[in-house]
Amino acid sequence: MHGLMMQRPLLISQILEFAAGNFPDQEIVSRATEGPIHRYTYPEMAQRTRKLANALKKLGATEEDRIGTIAWNTYRHLEVYYATSGMGAICHTMNPRLPAEQFIYIVNHAKDKFIFVDLTFLPLMEKLYEHFPDVEGFIVMTDEEHMPQTDLPRVYCYETLIKDESDQFDWPEFDENTASSLCYTSGTTGNPKGVLYSHRSNVLHALFALAVPGLPIDERSVMLPVVPMFHVNAWGTPYFGLIAGAKMVFPGPGLDGESLANLIEDEKVSDAWGVPTVWLGLLGHMRKAGKKFSTLKRTLIGGSALPKSMIQEFRDAHGVEAIQGWGMTEMSPLGTIATPRPSQMEGDWNEELRLRATQGRLVYGVEMKIVDAEGKALPHDGESQGELLVRGNAVISGYYENPEATKKAMDDDGWFRTGDVSVISPDGFMEIVDRVKDVIKSGGEWISSIDLENEAIAHPGLAEAAVIGVRHEKWQERPLLVAVKAEDSDVTREDVLKFLEERVAKWWLPDDVVFVDELPHGATGKLQKAKLRDDFKDYTLPTE
Amino acid sequence: MHGLMMQRPLLISQILEFAAGNFPDQEIVSRATEGPIHRYTYPEMAQRTRKLANALKKLGATEEDRIGTIAWNTYRHLEVYYATSGMGAICHTMNPRLPAEQFIYIVNHAKDKFIFVDLTFLPLMEKLYEHFPDVEGFIVMTDEEHMPQTDLPRVYCYETLIKDESDQFDWPEFDENTASSLCYTSGTTGNPKGVLYSHRSNVLHALFALAVPGLPIDERSVMLPVVPMFHVNAWGTPYFGLIAGAKMVFPGPGLDGESLANLIEDEKVSDAWGVPTVWLGLLGHMRKAGKKFSTLKRTLIGGSALPKSMIQEFRDAHGVEAIQGWGMTEMSPLGTIATPRPSQMEGDWNEELRLRATQGRLVYGVEMKIVDAEGKALPHDGESQGELLVRGNAVISGYYENPEATKKAMDDDGWFRTGDVSVISPDGFMEIVDRVKDVIKSGGEWISSIDLENEAIAHPGLAEAAVIGVRHEKWQERPLLVAVKAEDSDVTREDVLKFLEERVAKWWLPDDVVFVDELPHGATGKLQKAKLRDDFKDYTLPTE
Numbered sequence A, B: 001m002h003g004l005m006m007q008r009p010l011l012i013s014q015i016l017e018f019a020a021g022n023f024p025d026q027e028i029v030s031r032a033t034e035g036p037i038h039r040y041t042y043p044e045m046a047q048r049t050r051k052l053a054n055a056l057k058k059l060g061a062t063e064e065d066r067i068g069t070i071a072w073n074t075y076r077h078l079e080v081y082y083a084t085s086g087m088g089a090i091c092h093t094m095n096p097r098l099p100a101e102q103f104i105y106i107v108n109h110a111k112d113k114f115i116f117v118d119l120t121f122l123p124l125m126e127k128l129y130e131h132f133p134d135v136e137g138f139i140v141m142t143d144e145e146h147m148p149q150t151d152l153p154r155v156y157c158y159e160t161l162i163k164d165e166s167d168q169f170d171w172p173e174f175d176e177n178t179a180s181s182l183c184y185t186s187g188t189t190g191n192p193k194g195v196l197y198s199h200r201s202n203v204l205h206a207l208f209a210l211a212v213p214g215l216p217i218d219e220r221s222v223m224l225p226v227v228p229m230f231h232v233n234a235w236g237t238p239y240f241g242l243i244a245g246a247k248m249v250f251p252g253p254g255l256d257g258e259s260l261a262n263l264i265e266d267e268k269v270s271d272a273w274g275v276p277t278v279w280l281g282l283l284g285h286m287r288k289a290g291k292k293f294s295t296l297k298r299t300l301i302g303g304s305a306l307p308k309s310m311i312q313e314f315r316d317a318h319g320v321e322a323i324q325g326w327g328m329t330e331m332s333p334l335g336t337i338a339t340p341r342p343s344q345m346e347g348d349w350n351e352e353l354r355l356r357a358t359q360g361r362l363v364y365g366v367e368m369k370i371v372d373a374e375g376k377a378l379p380h381d382g383e384s385q386g387e388l389l390v391r392g393n394a395v396i397s398g399y400y401e402n403p404e405a406t407k408k409a410m411d412d413d414g415w416f417r418t419g420d421v422s423v424i425s426p427d428g429f430m431e432i433v434d435r436v437k438d439v440i441k442s443g444g445e446w447i448s449s450i451d452l453e454n455e456a457i458a459h460p461g462l463a464e465a466a467v468i469g470v471r472h473e474k475w476q477e478r479p480l481l482v483a484v485k486a487e488d489s490d491v492t493r494e495d496v497l498k499f500l501e502e503r504v505a506k507w508w509l510p511d512d513v514v515f516v517d518e519l520p521h522g523a524t525g526k527l528q529k530a531k532l533r534d535d536f537k538d539y540t541l542p543t544e
């Protein structure tokens, strides 16, 4: 027997109209790509979004069309999010830092019909457009005054396009399972794979995010999504921020430490969201400048592991709570969040820090299990390591037009294989040991490259550290630490090993330390260990 | 094109398992019907709920069965909520204060298969059971020690029933639109009508509740639902409280001012939920005892209008924020909440108080419009009065087995007619003028009985006030104020009229004031104006 309740679809356009109607004086502030700070209110944003939807319709965009974006986090990017999804088209956000061949692959794989381009990335488009014969138009996200000369064909200026359109638009109603947006994975472990979100999954994910304990967001919050809008919808911030009625602050192209620090102070940011590498730069800037954040309360950090030393620095130097989150493009992305329970925050700080350095406990709407190589479920005993599988309303059931990757990713019961190895404690805290592909198999036992990196990075003489497995006669694989020295540091191999000796089990100790000028990073700033393994594939470990 | 996201149903059993897994040390505290305070943790509650599901299955309860409850707010009632809905049956909560004939109507209309009964209501069941020939069993919500002698046939003891059952239960998965629970409206304006909630509507409603600005609920919250679990699922508190991981405090049968006050202090309640009449008693007790709440932060008040004087007393005497909510059984119930925006809380308190005395602004997931007698939409200009219509994911599409009431309630576009007359301001605050049936039509203009009552009740000499329309030769209808004097008060008709003269428009002034010992209340404590109108139908107004 069905309940007798209305069947209303969960749609992204409803977030827009709800937010504009209920928070009429709330602000959206952006560092514009053109330079200056831009600010307007929720209702103004909604009006311009409706104009854009009208303009897109006139251009010929229609339901199911993929519409690409190559853009910073700004108000115009936000308008594109809502206009495209709202009208039933699919917002396809792209990472401008992708290698050219991956970029070309993605645009053609998605079959984008239009592409929105920020000024910054116009040169990139000019270089690549010939590979995109099917793109019907490029819309440069600026006004007439800033519109540059360009060889790009079929080009439009954003502001000119929307100027004379009506600010009324009847958002269509359709099945909530309709695709709303498309985002490819970071490409850390191989070629990026397409994730096709639905209106339902995005709206539910936003509601789940607002129910996360220890992460309150409301009208008094000032949210700064530093995580790019081309990386898993900036972790959902453009959706749940608007449902909560938060003031939104978009950093545009200003991602260096100084620009971010100024923006945070000027706009009184309370909650910032981003990957660890961004905060490295920001903390470094604050340290050098001898400054302290005066309004920042919390920062949510995910995408790769959050080292204890960073949690500690945020706390000691700034009184800021650094909260680790674990997620995936395939999960919209929230999976777990490492906010300790109130009872776990009353005792010893070191124990609390240990919990905060795990990947945390479940977000509502997600289930998880760990399994061994045969797919058998392992106990949540804080000891057993296995591949992590997840299930939930905002988790993929397959990749976009990629049956091969889909087959590998889904188990027989419909769970999604994360490719992460993890341990789950009896009270529900999950810890990522490593990626299945990165874990170091030494004599039948596993060594976590992530754990070693997190310990190494606490050494003040190191700026960055990566650990990879290198072939070994006797042990199959042994860890090699590849590190970048901190500025002006004269740290040695021996210093580092000595430092680690006191912190990790003896058999975990890297067999060697190599210093390099730079480590290879993927498009979302993650270490590319596949590349590093390739670079060091003929490396011979010292034999004692 | 559909997104490629998992199709996981939104189910109530997921709330239970999520809460037990993620908040393992959180408490649920109840004043038991047997007297003492009972306390246990989320996981213990989940274990007992699974035992109960096993027991119900053995008794022969199966999917789609309606399972009635006549019970106070306690942990056992909570277990029944989750066990019945979780296994796919329908939890039918019933109001024990209903007149016998309505009670009999409801049990037979719902075709309840089993009924859970609290000790308090066993005598009621003993009196009425002969009218329920199809009920297969009555389960008394107590243990063997407290199990009384009873003539009730087919009777079971709750604790005996679950004692030897397994605490494992595989919650079935089914369509999220499956019916989960059934609740009849309060019967204020006529016979109660059945509302059949679904798993989807209840889970979404819970998520919407957690997104309401100004009403933060998390693991640090201590929630006291005084609003009965037989009244619209205690406004959803048993669902969203558990998603948020709040400490839950259930008052059981102790609803008098003193019991509530003690419970609030002993358990450090931060958030209490209930109808205005309950708080009248509580505030009265505190005033007399010369006490002040030390932990209470907020109280959410709805079900009927919240008078300004109550907001003021909560604030002045206790530093507590009294927040008005408007809702309906048909809306699960949340519709609007009167938390002013941050910018509206910076200025004059009287202006803020005015906003707090409106019914407030939309909760996510609800849309509203006002229409004139022809169904034409009226502007949201703060002036136009019309019938309020709503739409949303947790709003009914019809009444349970009641096509006649359904037909009257739904408009041609699928909106639900609330039966309330209201005004909506340009910035989204909604004010209930009156019920369509209660508004006083005086010479072509409307007078709000609610507004008049709210002004009158601020007179210290009055304990309660009701305003009804009485037939009038010239003006069709004129207002009559029927009031109960405060204890020891010798207030006169003239005092009251003088008091009102300074507060309302001249033509709104009641034509007469009549003092009575008691006003008629419905089963959820609301004024029964239909009954009052009937009592005063031959009343002749004084002619000046």
Ligand SMILES: Nc1ncnc2c1ncn2[C@@H]1O[C@H](COP(=O)(O)OP(=O)(O)OP(=O)(O)O)[C@@H](O)[C@H]1O
Pocket (backbone or CB within 6 Å): A185, A186, A187, A188, A189, A190, A191, A192, A193, A301, A302, A303, A304, A305, A306, A324, A325, A326, A327, A328, A329, A330, A359, A418, A419, A420, A432, A435, A524, A526
């Ligand atoms: N807090 C965290 N700690 C450790 N690892 C994390 C954390 N958050 C995310 N990750 C890692 O990032 C992965 C998800 O990243 P993302 O979806 O951006 O693409 P990717 O996995 O890096 O790239 P690709 O799937 O294309 O190889 C997770 O599977 C996990 O390995």
Ligand SMILES: Nc1ncnc2c1ncn2[C@@H]1O[C@H](COP(=O)(O)OP(=O)(O)OP(=O)(O)O)[C@@H](O)[C@H]1O
Pocket (backbone or CB within 6 Å): B185, B186, B187, B188, B189, B190, B191, B192, B193, B301, B302, B303, B304, B305, B306, B324, B325, B326, B327, B328, B329, B330, B359, B418, B419, B420, B432, B435, B524, B526
């Ligand atoms: N904050 C409020 N201010 C004024 N009226 C309110 C408020 N909250 C609820 N109400 C009134 O209560 C009604 C909903 O109550 P409920 O669903 O409990 O049943 P009822 O309408 O009283 O009974 P019935 O529908 O059986 O006559 C609303 O339609 C409205 O008239």
Ligand SMILES: [Mg+2]
Pocket (backbone or CB within 6 Å): A185, A189, A328, A419
């Ligand atoms: Mg991945």
Ligand SMILES: [Mg+2]
Pocket (backbone or CB within 6 Å): B185, B189, B328, B419
């Ligand atoms: Mg009603």
